[in-house]
Each structure stands twice: as C-alpha cells, then as structure tokens.
Amino acid sequence: MISELQYSSSLTGASFLLYELKQVIGLKVQGLNDKEIKQRVTEENLFQYKYESSIKRSLPSVLRRVNALDETLFQMVLEEPLETGKIINLYAIMKTDRLFFEFMDEVIREKYEFHNLLIETKDLNLYFTVKAEQDNKVAGFTEKTVAKLKQVFYKVLFESGILKDKKTGELSRLLIDEDLKEYIIRIGDGQFVKAMGH
Template identity: 45%
Template sequence: MTKVKYSSTLTGEPFLFYESRQVARLKLTGRNDQQIREEIKTQNLFQYATEKKLNDRITAVLRRIKTLDETLLRFLAEKPSETAKVINLYAIMKTNRLMLDFMVEVIGDKFEQGDLILEKKDVNEFFAAKREQQENVARWSDETVAKLKQVLKRIVFETGILADRKTGRLQRLTLDRDVEKYFGDQGEVEFLRVLGNQV
C-alpha cells in the first residue's frame, strides 16, 4: 500500500459505508464523477437532511472509490454487507495514512501477537508516537486527536474487527473466498494481516 501524508480529515469523513456502496453501484453503470455527484444531489441518494456536509462527503467517497479496480467495485456494490465493509475499509486505508498505520501498527500487531484486546493505552500510545514522529500530527489540537481516536475505533467496530466496544475485544474476520483470493493474488498480504488472517 502506498503511503500518503497524515491528515485529520477522518473527523469529517467517517466509515461512510452506505454512501460508498451507492457510489460503487453508480460507478459500475459507467457514470462519471460529475454525473454521480449530480445524481446524489438531485435524488438525495445519501438521504441527508441538509446539504451542509453533502459536498465534502461526496468528495471523500469519490476519492476512496477511485482506489478500487472493477473487481473491488463489484465486491463493494454486490457482496453481502459484511464483505463489502472490508472493501470499504481497504479504500479508507488507501486514502488515509493515519487509518493505514493504525490498522498495521496497532490492529495487525495485536492479531500477530495473539492479543485480542484493544485497550485505551494502545490507541493513546499510537497517537503519542505519531505526535513525536510527525510535525503536522504534533500540531493537531487535543480535541482533534480525541475525535480521531473515536473515529478510528468506530471504523474498526463498523468493519466488524472490534467485536465489543466496551471490552475492546477484537475478532479475526473470516473473508469471502473471492475476496481473500483477490487480495492474495494482488500481493496485499499486509491488508490480510490487519484483518487477522494468517498469511
């Protein structure tokens, strides 16, 4: 996976699974980004009460969708939700370095060590290390960091990896065979590892 610069955009761009699935379906019909943007707005496909966040969310989803080839678009659009959510996580990791590093350095390492409890200290240590290593992360306010901690954990929960938010219990995901084969064939070993798959 290629690394991009650290960004705090996840505070306004959470999991967005429902929205991403809608856009994947539109993309598979051959519509371009502008047509998709217009259709979302005119038909209120995201079902937002107001347009306040709509443009930002559309932009975020389109950016994520661009990282997926046709096979992954089909998985996101057509597979059962449990499987499609894994593809959504992949797209987030491809476009957000903080999410990528959190999954690799915290969740993947937990699975590798057989430590299936995500503790508050794990998340705090991750952010403390990033603040030391990255100048732009060090400039983020405590409020931004607190929000990012919540968003990261929520994404892991919504994907199904964080099975219990109170106890922090993690679970390995059993992947659809097509999906597992696809990522294996693509050499995405790191991604399979963060889902708890032995590779």
C-alpha cells in the first residue's frame, strides 16, 4: 500500500525516465533478474548516458517502477502507442513515490475536479509546507532538496502530458486508454486513476 511507503526525495535523481523504463522492461521480459539488468545496463550503456554515475543514480528508481508493474503492463509499454507508455510510467512513479502520489492526489486531482487547469508555484510551495508540518522526514529536507523536487514534479507533469505549458502552468486532461484504465482499476489500483483526474 502507498501509505506504507516512507516519504523520500529519491525522485530528485530520477525524473520521468520513460526511455529507460522501456529498456529495463525489455530485459525483464527476456527473463533477466535485477542484478543481471544492472550489469547489462551499465556494461552496454543501454540508457546512453555520458557518465556511469548517472546510471547509478537513475537505475534504482527505474527498477523500482518496473517491479511495481506486471506482465500485462509490460506488454502495453512495449507494444502500445507512446501515450500509453507515458501513462503507465506516471502510474509507476505514483506507485513507488508516496510524496509524488499525494501531490497528484491532493493537488492535481483537485484542480481537475474544480476545472482549475492552472498550476502555480504557490501550489507547490503550499504542498511542501503542509507535508513538512505532517511529517518529520519531509520537514528534514534541505531547501535545495525541496527546490529540486519541485523542479522534478514539474518535469514529470510536463513529460507525462499533464502540464501543457511550463511558462503559464496550464494543465491539460490526460487521455487514458479505456483498456488500460479498466485494467488498473481491476487490479485494485483505482486510486491512481483518480489521482490522474479520471
């Protein structure tokens, strides 16, 4: 359950990583375990990163996301259009990152519900202030970490298609494939679909 997850700032080293997610799912489908995947990604530079340190930073998050998905979702990421892959990646981020899920659930979902399709800096500031009051771990984040998390939240919103325009903060509603939506609800994860505004 998401409520059992600790709040963490691991998203600062991760961001959206859809290309990386696809690479790792491809290896998973071939039957490789996490250790073998780490080896292949590093040795063959499958993420096409300039520095190995970047792989070390992002791979744990990618593996966590992949391990939160099942075979059906793997196939969808590999075979369905890019938009479906984006939605599944967003779902995997929410499933593995409590701070981001609650942001989607408490801030973005509410905006959709009230037809207020605009996100502003103050929305993020307020969210982090409230979380810091509720949780000691979040309260212990440095200003630099919080600033980086805000940046990454924006980036994830933008790359998933929720944030239409970075400058104006205009949001758009996600179009979720009906089969995907029904499948996520059927496996008991309807709360994530709701957080995406559906």
